[in-house]
Amino acid sequence: MGMIVDMSNTKKFEQIKCVTFDLDDTLWPVGPAIINAELKLYQWIEEHYPLVTDAYTQQDITAKRKIFQESHADIVHDVTEIRYRSLIELANEFGYDKAFAQQAIKLFRFHRNQIEPFEFSISILSSLKQHFVIGAITNGNAQVEHTSIGKYFDFVVTAEEVGVSKPHSEMFVRASSLANIDLANILHVGDSVKTDVLGAMNAGCQAVWYNSQRQPWPGDQNPQHVIHCLTELPAILNINNDN
Numbered sequence: 001m002g003m004i005v006d007m008s009n010t011k012k013f014e015q016i017k018c019v020t021f022d023l024d025d026t027l028w029p030v031g032p033a034i035i036n037a038e039l040k041l042y043q044w045i046e047e048h049y050p051l052v053t054d055a056y057t058q059q060d061i062t063a064k065r066k067i068f069q070e071s072h073a074d075i076v077h078d079v080t081e082i083r084y085r086s087l088i089e090l091a092n093e094f095g096y097d098k099a100f101a102q103q104a105i106k107l108f109r110f111h112r113n114q115i116e117p118f119e120f121s122i123s124i125l126s127s128l129k130q131h132f133v134i135g136a137i138t139n140g141n142a143q144v145e146h147t148s149i150g151k152y153f154d155f156v157v158t159a160e161e162v163g164v165s166k167p168h169s170e171m172f173v174r175a176s177s178l179a180n181i182d183l184a185n186i187l188h189v190g191d192s193v194k195t196d197v198l199g200a201m202n203a204g205c206q207a208v209w210y211n212s213q214r215q216p217w218p219g220d221q222n223p224q225h226v227i228h229c230l231t232e233l234p235a236i237l238n239i240n241n242d243n
Contacts, residue, residue, distance in 0.1 A: 013206060013225075013237055018133040018181045020157075022166075022190030024140045026210050027125075027149065027230075028115040033142070037111035038062070044107055051094045061090070077165040080141040083108065113146040124230045125152035131239050133179045137172065137188060139165040139195060155179060166192075167199025189233065197223045208233070 024030035038058065046053040056064070068086040075081050087101035128134060129152050136144050136156045144150050155178040159165035162174050176183045183204035190196025191210045198221065200207040209223040210230070217223065225236055234240060 013187060015185050016132065016187045016206060016237060017185040018135060018175075018179045018187070019128055019233075019237070020135040020137045020172075020175050020186060020188045020205075022188075022192065022196045022210075023136055023138045023142055023144060026189065026191045026196075027121045028117045028147075030140065033112055033115045036114065037108050040111045041104060041108045045104065048103075049094070049096060049100055051096075052090060055094075056090075064090070077139070077159040077163065079139075080105065080109070080160055083141075109141065109143065112141060113143050115142060115147050115149075117149055118230065120230045122149060122152075124233055125149060127234055127239070128237070131237070133181060135175050135179055137166065137175050137190075166195035167202065169199070169203035172200055172203035172205050187237070189227075193218055193223075208236070 021027055042053065042058040042061070052061075065083060065086040068089065069076060069082045072082065072085070075085075084101055084105045087104050088098060090096075091098060091100040125134065133154050134152055136153050138144070138156070139159045141158075141160065144153055144156050155175070157171055157174045157178065159171065162168075162170055164170050166172075172183060172186070172188065175188075176186060179186065184206070186200075187206040187208060188196060188200035189208045189210055190200070191212070192199075193209065197207045197209045198219070201221070201224070207224055209217075209226045211226050212228055214228055217226075227233060227236070
């Protein structure tokens with residue numbers, strides 16, 4: 001079933017002073033970056049630590065990491081720590097020292113940052129930055145400051161640093177603190193219904209659902225606005241997309 005969004009809700013956005021974005025699958029497709037990073041990592045292990053790749057395929061290593069994650073709920077918010085500790089276990093299994101894991105995670109993160117932004121991400125960020133404080137709020141482990149769009153962000157909030165992940169309100173409270181802007185004056189844009197839209201709204205922020213796939217809204221609490229393309233953002237924020 002479809003959803004009707006009251007356009008009068010955009011009036012709430014007149015008080016917006018800061019726009020925050022989810023990163024993965026909002027400003028860039030996460031799948032290609034992860035696939036490439038994991039492939040590069042496996043190739044590196046194969047070259048330098050062949051005992052591992054003689055025993056395990058790339059898929060095997062992924063499966064082992066998922067098993068590790070399931071048994072470490074206390075750090076499930078920190079995807080980098082999960083990956084690092086699972087690499088430590090792999091090193092121990094084959095008698096390698098922790099330098100294996102340290103070098104591996106550094107290599108993975110380098111390639112994880114080699115993202116390809118969606119078509120309009122750069123132009124929209126450039127346009128919005130002329131009018132608003134721009135932030136990122138992410139559960140992922142891309143280091144936005146090392147990506148091709150890092151220069152557009154005034155601050156970044158990561159689950160790794162906060163100790164919890166979206167939809168926890170502390171992620172949005174941290175953004176408010178870093179921006180020095182009240183939660184009510186922050187607009188968060190993201191593709192996830194639960195972590196981005198409901199997370200932001202429940203924390204006291206305004207929210208826009210980036211629904212590029214035109215999916216029906218799955219919940220009862222409607223989002224304040226829906227966009228299907230990032231180019232729709234300037235209009236609902238009452239600015240011209242001058243790029």
